[in-house]
Amino acid sequence: MQEEISHLLERLIAAEDNEQKAIFEVAIEELESSELALLLESLPLHERFDRWQQVPDADQIDVLVAMRAEPRQTIFKSLSKDQLQALLTDLHAEDLIELAESLSEDAVATALQSMKNNQRRYYEVSTQYEDDQIGRYVDHELLILPRTANVKLALQKLKRSFPEYTDCIYLIQHKGIYVGTVPLQAIYQATPETLLIELCIEDPITISADNYLVDATEKMEHSGLMTLPVLGTNERLLGRLTLRLALEITRDSYESQLMATAGMDEDEDLFAPVFRSSTRRATWLGINLLTAFLASWAIGLYEATLQQVVALAVLMPVVASMGGIAGSQTLTLIVRGIALGQISKGNVLPLLLKEIKVGGLNGLLWALVIGCITALWFSSVGIGLVMAAAIVMNILAAAVSGVLIPIILDRFNIDPALSGSVILTTVTDVIGFVAFLGLGTAFLL
Amino acid sequence: MQEEISHLLERLIAAEDNEQKAIFEVAIEELESSELALLLESLPLHERFDRWQQVPDADQIDVLVAMRAEPRQTIFKSLSKDQLQALLTDLHAEDLIELAESLSEDAVATALQSMKNNQRRYYEVSTQYEDDQIGRYVDHELLILPRTANVKLALQKLKRSFPEYTDCIYLIQHKGIYVGTVPLQAIYQATPETLLIELCIEDPITISADNYLVDATEKMEHSGLMTLPVLGTNERLLGRLTLRLALEITRDSYESQLMATAGMDEDEDLFAPVFRSSTRRATWLGINLLTAFLASWAIGLYEATLQQVVALAVLMPVVASMGGIAGSQTLTLIVRGIALGQISKGNVLPLLLKEIKVGGLNGLLWALVIGCITALWFSSVGIGLVMAAAIVMNILAAAVSGVLIPIILDRFNIDPALSGSVILTTVTDVIGFVAFLGLGTAFLL
Structure with missing residues (x-):
């Protein structure tokens, strides 16, 4: 954030009612629409609505276009039918393209009716393209x-x-x-x-x-x-x-990737209504729950062992987490490579070999460290050895999965940034627990 | 990736020796330096060196400038002293600024000696600024x-x-x-x-x-x-x-954020030398190990309970992972808000309340589901109830930590994108295990 804006934003958020109103008045004078949009998004809903009232009619569309889809929708919902209609009169095609995803079909139809003919034609051509195609976002102001x-x-x-x-x-x-x-x-x-x-x-x-x-x-x-x-x-x-448009698109695409790592959407509102936010995040938790139960099931296979050697239960998180972290490092590197088009059939094998070597080295190093610590902790060389072996196996498995999972997902046109890490941790959890408890069963009973 | 480049890249990577040489010859004809840089980065080291030989002298600096620091360094290391000196003759200030991080001090000194006077002055002014200040990357070609x-x-x-x-x-x-x-x-x-x-x-x-x-x-x-x-x-x-420069800087900053989520660097080479890659990643694994042992220690407090109710050991991953996922969703949202300057003292409380409500709703929903499943699985209402209570508590704790951890880290000038998730999972693991096993100890023995 630029210092001036950041300062203004901080004062705005910290202020109440009348004071906030005065600060926002200054903001309207000094800032661009995209900056006002950022300010509005940072405010809890009721304050957001109050400040929205202050935005001059002439700037309202620009501010709305600059907002993310969700916070923008909260504004639309706060408007009366007449207000909405007045707002949506005589729009430019590019603006309606942006706004349409937050509007009802009726509202879009009303907006289209009040558009100038050439703008309506532009809109119709633009909507022939999908939302991941450049034709949809084309700028019509050219000579x-x-x-x-x-x-x-x-x-x-x-x-x-x-x-x-x-x-x-x-x-x-x-x-x-x-x-x-x-x-x-x-x-x-x-x-x-x-x-x-x-x-x-x-x-x-x-x-x-x-x-x-x-x-x-x-x-x-x-x-x-x-x-x-x-x-x-x-x-x-x-x-x-x-x-400029290329810069905006690039920013949006990276934001999507970042949010996808937690199963969320780029358009998520900082102050989304609670129920809405819950239901959307619930899906991701549910998917994750299935994978967690898979790990539990793997552990369940060794109940008898756990009962006899309770130290194994205590150490399980260490095995799982070392595999998960090592795997996610490889995964992140490969996902970026895929996004840049730097990965293809020809270099999968050398990449896999390199990651296995890296995993092998780190596996051995940390197996030694962890093996010694656990052997001392539980005064048992056997537990130390089982632990060390499980760590090596799991970090190697993590390296292989970290390379192959995103490549396979990509082959099936599934976004590896979104689903890669869930699948990866499932694999490393299951392999880690089975290796650890299996070895424990074989050598410690 | 543009289709033409992506296609060329795929062919290049899949090809061997002479065929690869011919394809790269075409690439040199048709592509920009930044695209050639992407191609070179996608090749394993020995092929990368072979193809580098083909890059015309006049384009070499542009290609190197466009490469990431690490793959670039592999090229520099493959050059003889004379080759390096020839390459670094008569550079522009902006180019040397980019290249310097991959060069030895001696090499930079040699390059400076062979620079034109005005370029050397530009370089000296630029290096007065830090690598996160715009003064360092200023473009001197202006009228x-x-x-x-x-x-x-x-x-x-x-x-x-x-x-x-x-x-x-x-x-x-x-x-x-x-x-x-x-x-x-x-x-x-x-x-x-x-x-x-x-x-x-x-x-x-x-x-x-x-x-x-x-x-x-x-x-x-x-x-x-x-x-x-x-x-x-x-x-x-x-x-x-x-x-254009703004676009490059924006891209770099997002790439850093994405790589930071796995404790890695934006400049990481797809084909980094194994030993180098291992040692760097080892640090992150080591930090993570400490946190994993913390979780183990928490479990260790309840060894006696686990021995008597082994089902608790089986179910531990479910508690930990639901908390981890819920927390990382909140964390991701807050980290983005911080990066955009949308979070400040004034809105922490409303944000916290909102996330607690979202967490509460999702906690209750999944507690019900998970409680029923586990009660049936282990034919024990007691285990189901303990599980349900632990899930609610851990998801609530995750919501609070997801909001507070990045804000506190940011207050201490620690990058929340890098260290937020490690600290968060430690907190959710420990709270989850203690809640779950503590409740189990109290009600199931």
Whole structure:
């Protein structure tokens, strides 16, 4: 957080009623919509509604667009039908695309009716693309001219409108087919009669509207340009992707990954209504419960042993947790590799060998340490040896699972960032308990 | 990954020797340096060295700069002293800043000797800033003119040089003090004799070189501009921040967070040398071991109980894991809130109350389910009741710890993304085991 905002935010959150109102008034003066959105998200629901009242009508849509889906929905729900209708009048296509996921179908239909014709068309084209395709989020504020236009015409156009992040003019021919990209720099340096087509950059980079978001943003980043044209079917120019949009998409995708590690959603509201938050998190707890019972079942196989050597019960968490941690290190490395496309059939074997060697070394090291500690703790060399052997086996199993589980999940198109760690800990728990208690049964009874 | 690259990468990794050489030749033709860096990182060490030989001299620095610190270091180590010296001749300041962390002090000194004077000065200024401050990574390729310059001079300058992402010219006065920002658009539309100072944007946004990286990138993103000037002490213009750089910094910071959840570093090489990788991961395993022994010690307090009611030993993983999962959900939400600056003294209490309510609801739900299952499994209502009570207590404890642990860590300037989950699971393990076995001791013996 920038210091000024962070300071403002801290004061806002700590303040009450009238004082908070005054601070938020200052915030509205000084901050951008996206920053106001962050402020509103940080407030408990009733304070959030109070402060929302202060947001000037003209900024409300921008603030809502910048908010996460869930906190935004809390605002929508607090509005009367008339207020909602007034708010949703004359929207831009990009804004409705963002807002639609938090709106009822009725509300979206009302919003569409009050839209300008060209915006409604943009909206209809955008919604033909899935929410992981770049076509859906295309920016329609771009400068377009026919392929026959000259520099004079371009200069006139530039005087009339200059959308944020403009660095070029796009040329199209009949039916809106993309012809070329003319950098502003070239336009400004040419004579008025020069045809724009002569100033087009060679081999222009374009993005296909059905590209996945990450692919499109990487292409944007690697291009060295500030904007890229996005083309639909038959090379029709749909809009553009800006570096700013690429940055937002990148941030969202990482946030999703981070939240997925705990089975949650990127849009989760800090102050989500309790019942809603509970039901959603319950699913993840339930899935996890099944895997925990699997581990219990594995332990249950050795009840007789546990009764005779109770030290084994005491030490179980150590075996399980060393396997879990070692496995999650490998898993995290592989999940990142998959996300970057750095893993494929050809390098699975060398990766597996490397991780097994790393696991072997760490297994031996910690087996020695843990074996000695437990042998001393329970005054039994046997327990120390069983423990050491179980640790080595479990860390090796963790290395193998850490490599293979995400690769297999990915092959079946299951997000390894979301489900990888649950499956991994199940495997390391079960293998760890069976190895430990099995060895105990064989050698300690 | 973009499909073309991803396809190329897959073929490259799967291929051997000569075939791989041919594929990489194509990659060099078609890809950007940052994409070549990704390819090289995906290869096991000996193949990586072989392919590196193919990278044209002119691209080598760009590829190395784009690589992560660790894989880059493997390349440096494979070079002879003469090769290294040739490679490090006549570097740009920004490149040496990136490369320095993988180089010996001697190598950096050699590189500095062969630098142009102005680049060496840039380097010296940059290294006055810490590696989490924006001043260190400033881009020096920007257009600067004295405050007295006119449009004619600006147009001449623009014809001579036009660095990537240029959208304005910066004006300075004596001693390099920043005066203002002139958008190219204004320059191109003005008459040749107009003074640039008259075209400056009002209230220009600037970044202070000692700003933290995240603060600077957020300011960049919210500004709606493509570049921002970075100012050092006494308002001296040091360089600029581009949206592209902001995107790279954002990506790096999220990657660090993701890797930190498993106690690893953003720069970790997929094919790090085994010994190196082992020793680094060993630290994290060791820290974790201490916490696991703490859990064992808690269990050890109830050895006598476990001996009599072995079912308790069987069920321990269920108690521990439900608490761990519930806690990590809360923790993840709070860690994100802290990273965005959305959490402060004022909202800790409402957050805590909300999470306790969510935990209470989920605790009751799953206590009922788990209580019934265990009562049936072990044909004992007593065990079912003890289990149910322990689950409720542990999920509530998890909610409280999930909120408080990251906030306390952050107060002491400890990264909650790195150490939060280890501490959290220790707390939930210990509380879970003590609650479960303590209740068992009280009611089942």
